[in-house]
Amino acid sequence: MPCLARWLVLLTLLSHSAAQENVGIGLDLSVGVEGVLPSLARPANASRIFHGIVFDAGSTGTRIHVYTFIQKDPELPLLEKETFQSVKPGLSAYADTPETAGETVRQLLRVAKKAVPHVEWERTPVVLRATAGLRLLPPKKAQALLDEVEVAFEESPFFVPDNSVHIMNGTDEGILAWVTVNFLTGQLQAKTKKTVGTLDLGGASTQITFLPKFKKTIESAPPDHIARFDLLSTTYELYTHSYLGNGIKAARLTALGALGAEGLERKVFESSCLSRKFREDWSFGGLTYKISGIPDGSTGFTECYKEMLKVVKGVIHQPPELQDSNTFYAFSYYFDIAVEAGLIDERRGGMVKVQDYSIRAKEVCNKLSMYLATKPFLCMDITYITCLLKDGFGFKDETILKLTQKVNNVETSWALGAIFDYFQNIKIH
Known part of the structure; x- marks a missing residue:
């Protein structure tokens, strides 16, 4: 760049x-x-x-x-x-x-x-x-x-x-978000290489970007997951990747088996993440899909988790050092779904642990009928975020994320x- x-x-x-x-x-x-x-x-x-x-x-x-x-x-x-x-x-x-x-x-x-x-x-x-x-x-x-x-x-x-x-370019999108957040938090102006990572979750893609602490992270990463550039007399070697098709809306379709499917006007795509009574025409990317719960099937967190796991398992690369205490800012749908689930205040944002998504997902998915009228996809979305963070990227339950729309009153865009x-x-x- x-x-x-x-x-x-x-x-x-x-x-x-x-x-x-x-x-x-x-x-x-x-x-x-x-x-x-x-x-x-x-x-x-x-x-x-x-x-x-x-x-x-x-x-x-x-x-x-x-x-x-x-x-x-x-x-x-x-x-x-x-x-x-x-x-x-x-x-x-x-x-x-x-x-x-x-x-x-x-x-x-x-x-x-x-x-x-x-x-x-x-x-x-x-x-x-x-x-x-x-x-x-x-x-x-x-x-x-x-x-x-x-x-x-x-x-x-x-x-x-x-x-x-x-x-x-998806990589540019991730790097620009990382530079923006680290500039606004004052990390890039400091003499040390202490920085924060960024997690961006859109409708169609998701990005992860951070400055690795360990050489093994760079050595074990796929070549297209590493970006090098000079900034303020410093050369940065970032771990960054954009996963096209792993945004939250695209993930719904992948879990349903609807992404790329034919015969959309005839086929109904069912999910255990949805209430048994749910049935709706849902549009994304210029196409309309018939989606429903499973009328006589199992529902709840366990079954939903199995569905969402297919979206990330074997797709998302796990950097080894995410098991350590990297600090990450998360925004876009990470923020929006946390607000919808009642984990944070929409105006102030807040800090959450990865396990907070998991705990709330279990509560929502095991009471689907309560959310049928107002938030029918909440179980699916928050379970996907849980899978993405834990089984995709490999974050620990105790990892703390800073959820925000703005840093110092500037949009993280x-x-x-x-x-x-x-x-x-x-x-x-």
């Missing part, structure tokens, strides 16, 4: 400038609802304001981030505020009707037109990065969606740079890094 070093230098200068001017960097992303931060204190001698627009095309939704920066010459920019909005489903749901994906993007571009002053439109860059939802699609269908996005961008009044629209990276490659006038 050749741009990582330049990006972090920019972040460091942003943080340093904020401290000098007593100006903070703060984001408040509320999924599905437009949220504009109150403007932070603006330096009196700020030379000008500029903007950047990033679309995050995920598997379950498309999100727009409109960033407003202050350029204080000769220092690098300060982040003043962010406007955010999300729409569902993700672009991959329109694999057979790509023109609808273009309309989704046009809808969100209207948010950008309201957030960015008219006089700034033509010099405000707009970029879209797609993640695992599009990586799962056949290449021709994915490209058709990207083509529609490009048309929408070209019709907009904003500046469309070269390579404005593309599918993000690659989107901000993407626009910083872009601005590092152009000269702002």
Whole structure:
């Protein structure tokens, strides 16, 4: 990732400038609802304001981030505020009707037109990065969606740079999350190599990234699980991998035997993780599946665990040192399912042990009827997370995870890094 070093230098200068001017960097992303931060204190001698627009095309939704920066010459920019909005489903749901994906993007571009002053439109860059939802699609269908996005961008009044629209590499996604969290927690600025690991669980893929403590971790890892790069005069050798198809929504389909199955309009996929009374048409990635509980079959945690174990066993590589006390931040669906299960507070987040997921999974799965109306997939999802952490990655029950959506009021997302990276490659006038 050749741009990582330049990006972090920019972040460091942003943080340093904020401290000098007593100006903070703060984001408040509320999924599905437009949220504009109150403007932070603006330096009196700020030379000008500029903007950047990033679309995050995920598997379950498309999100727009409109960033407003202050350029204080000769220092690098300060982040003043962010406007955010999300729409569902993700672009991959329109694999057979790509023109609808273009309309989704046009809808969100209207948010950008309201957030960015008219006089700034033509010099405000707009970029879209797609993640695992599009990586799962056949290449021709994915490209058709990207083509529609490009048309929408070209019709907009904003500046469309070269390579404005593309599918993000899964490894880049994991590394950017690791760099973001370790920068925001102050680990990268320290002289020691004490860092935190990151666990990201999306709808279609999951990523794990950490800095190994032991040489044997690197030596025993598959070659594509190790990434090396220079950052702040330090060479980092990370263990990182993205597992496509092991996101929480894709895991449901794999456990059901529905992923890649034919005859979807006729076949009903059954699971012991669901209430015997459950029957529903469920859509993901542009396809609709008929899903139900097993009317006369066994249900409960033990049976559900057997189903979910098939999704991770022999698929997920186990780094040996995860048996030790590495510190990990976990976000996305790790956070969302913990909130849904009542393990943490949605506003504050919190610390949980791996065994907390397991204990709660047993409670939920053994009382499926209680959750039939409101949270029918909770047993399946929390059991999958338990399997992924314990039997997949090999974490101990006692391992503590920090569940969070934000670090120091900044979203744990690659989107901000993407626009910083872009601005590092152009000269702002």
